[in-house]
Amino acid sequence: MQSMRLRVGARAAVLALILGVLARVGLAHAAEAGRYAPDNIEQTYKQLRWLCIVAALCPVSDDVRIVIKRAMEGKPSAEYLLGLTLLTGDGLPRDESAGIAWTVRAAEHGDPDAARDIADRLRNGASIEADETKIAAALKQQADAGNAEAMRALGPMYIRGRGVKQDPALGLDMMKRAVEKGSTGAANDLSRLYLLGAPGLPASRADSLKWLAVSAGRGNAEALMTVPNGVPSSERNLAQAFCWLMRAALLNQPQAQEKLSMMFARGEHDDHDNTVPIDLVQADVWFRLAARSPFHDNSQIRAMIEPQMTTDQLKEAKRVVDAWQPRRVEELKTLEIALPAAPGAPARPCPAMP
Numbered sequence: 001m002q003s004m005r006l007r008v009g010a011r012a013a014v015l016a017l018i019l020g021v022l023a024r025v026g027l028a029h030a031a032e033a034g035r036y037a038p039d040n041i042e043q044t045y046k047q048l049r050w051l052c053i054v055a056a057l058c059p060v061s062d063d064v065r066i067v068i069k070r071a072m073e074g075k076p077s078a079e080y081l082l083g084l085t086l087l088t089g090d091g092l093p094r095d096e097s098a099g100i101a102w103t104v105r106a107a108e109h110g111d112p113d114a115a116r117d118i119a120d121r122l123r124n125g126a127s128i129e130a131d132e133t134k135i136a137a138a139l140k141q142q143a144d145a146g147n148a149e150a151m152r153a154l155g156p157m158y159i160r161g162r163g164v165k166q167d168p169a170l171g172l173d174m175m176k177r178a179v180e181k182g183s184t185g186a187a188n189d190l191s192r193l194y195l196l197g198a199p200g201l202p203a204s205r206a207d208s209l210k211w212l213a214v215s216a217g218r219g220n221a222e223a224l225m226t227v228p229n230g231v232p233s234s235e236r237n238l239a240q241a242f243c244w245l246m247r248a249a250l251l252n253q254p255q256a257q258e259k260l261s262m263m264f265a266r267g268e269h270d271d272h273d274n275t276v277p278i279d280l281v282q283a284d285v286w287f288r289l290a291a292r293s294p295f296h297d298n299s300q301i302r303a304m305i306e307p308q309m310t311t312d313q314l315k316e317a318k319r320v321v322d323a324w325q326p327r328r329v330e331e332l333k334t335l336e337i338a339l340p341a342a343p344g345a346p347a348r349p350c351p352a353m354p
Contacts (some may be wrong), residue, residue, distance in 0.1 A: 004057035035093070036086055037098035038105055041072055064091045071102065076111035079103075110138030112149035119156065133164030134140045140164075143174065148181035152189060159198050168200030170233035179214060187215035187222060215354060217330030218243065221253035238270035239339050243350035246337050249286060252326035258298065264340075265305050276340045280309050289324060 005314035035044045045068055052058035052065065064085065070078030083102030086095045100121075106107075106114035108131055121128055136157050142150035151174045157163050160170030175193075178186035191211040198201030225248045242263065248256035254307050264283035268276045283305045291297040306314065327335065337350040 001019040006328070010310070020132060034095065034098060036068070036082070036092060036095060038101050044320070045072060047067065048324065061091060074109065076106045076109040076114065078118075079109060080106035080111045080114040100239045104128065107164070108134045108138060108152070110135075110142055110159065112139065112142070112147070112153040113303075115139055115153040119162070123160075134163075136163035144182065148178045148183040149179070151175065151178035152183050152186040156189065156193070156198075159201060161199065166199065168198070168259060178316070179211075184215050184220050187211045187218065188220060190217060191223075208318070216247075219251060219332065221251045221256065224248035225253065225256050237270055237272050238274035238276060239272070239348075239350070242276060242339060246350070247332050247353065249289075249333065250327040250335075251329065252289075252291035254290045254296040256260065257286045258296045258301070261290060261301060261305070262288035265301070274339075275342045277342055279340070280305055281313050281317050281320070284309060284314070285320045285324070287322045288317065317346070 016052040027278055034135045045065075046060070048060065048065060048068075053190075067078050067085065071082040072207075079102050083099045083106060085091045086093075086099030086102065088094065088099075103114050103117055107118045115138075118130050118135070121132070136154060139150045139157070139213050143154050147204060153166075153176065155175035157174075159168045160166070160168065160171075166320060172190075175186050175190050178188070186241060191208045194204045194208035194211065199302040204301040212223050216226075226243050243265070245256050245260050249260045259282045263276050264286065287298075287301055287305060291302070297343065309317070332353055337346045338348055341347055
């Protein structure tokens with residue numbers, strides 16, 4: 001009996017020793033820079049298989065291990081996801097060098113999001129080793145097959161002559177075809193291109209606003225908020241601004257909700273006889289909705305609104321917020337939004353969404 005206890009105790013001691021070693025190896029493994037870079041990933045993955053025998057000691061989640069496995073298999077979307085995971089440090093130790101390397105690999109394998117990521121970094125002056133000719137060739141294969149996001153990523157490369165012979169007309173046509181095929185992001189990109197100008201593409205505020213409106217019409221909340229700002233100051237219209245802002249707020253865009261709250265809290269008037277009268281209940285409703293985002297829980301706005309409200313007004317605002325549900329883009333196309341009006345003024349609807 002005593003010998004059996006000794007054997008059990010010895011086994012427990014050995015197991016504890018093994019677990020302790022695995023734990024130390026796992027911690028060191030997780031912290032070592034470069035372990036998850038493309039050149040080291042196969043060896044790292046083999047080590048993970050041993051470390052993760054004991055789930056409690058595994059330095060990565062099952063989901064991350066799946067992403068690593070798919071990235072090793074050469075799947076571009078997984079390569080980019082692994083790159084983002086390393087760049088953000090969300091699920092793996094943060095490693096910018098390894099994250100960029102995986103993003104470059106994904107771009108060279110034709111992932112459109114990775115290609116645009118690398119293009120943005122290069123345009124902003126980052127020092128990155130990337131074969132833009134290889135990126136363009138991989139994107140072209142997909143673009144020729146009708147992939148809208150590949151067209152969106154490849155178009156600017158033609159416009160700027162990056163990885164391909166410069167051809168601004170072809171690049172613009174490609175981006176417009178991407179919009180026709182449903183890429184809202186391509187409309188946004190065209191708006192920025194026309195706003196800033198590019199080689200062979202003079203800046204044009206009118207064209208920039210046109211494509212921004214297309215993006216807004218497809219429910220891009222950021223574009224919905226930006227459209228009124230693209231109108232010349234002499235033509236700005238409070239009613240127009242309110243309608244676009246309300247649509248973004250209905251799509252649950254916190255910044256739009258906060259701006260709408262301020263508009264109702266202060267009241268506004270323009271030179272075209274448009275008025276948004278003070279409405280504390282509406283101001284509180286939109287503030288409470290915006291404040292669900294930690295970036296828009298502004299105590300100064302709350303202090304400006306709620307101390308002025310009656311108990312009944314506060315109850316009404318809370319009731320509306322409790323029942324509120326965001327709208328879908330499809331609903332905004334037919335939803336009639338009433339413009340605020342001064343007391344006694346006739347009610348008017350917002351113009352139809354294009």
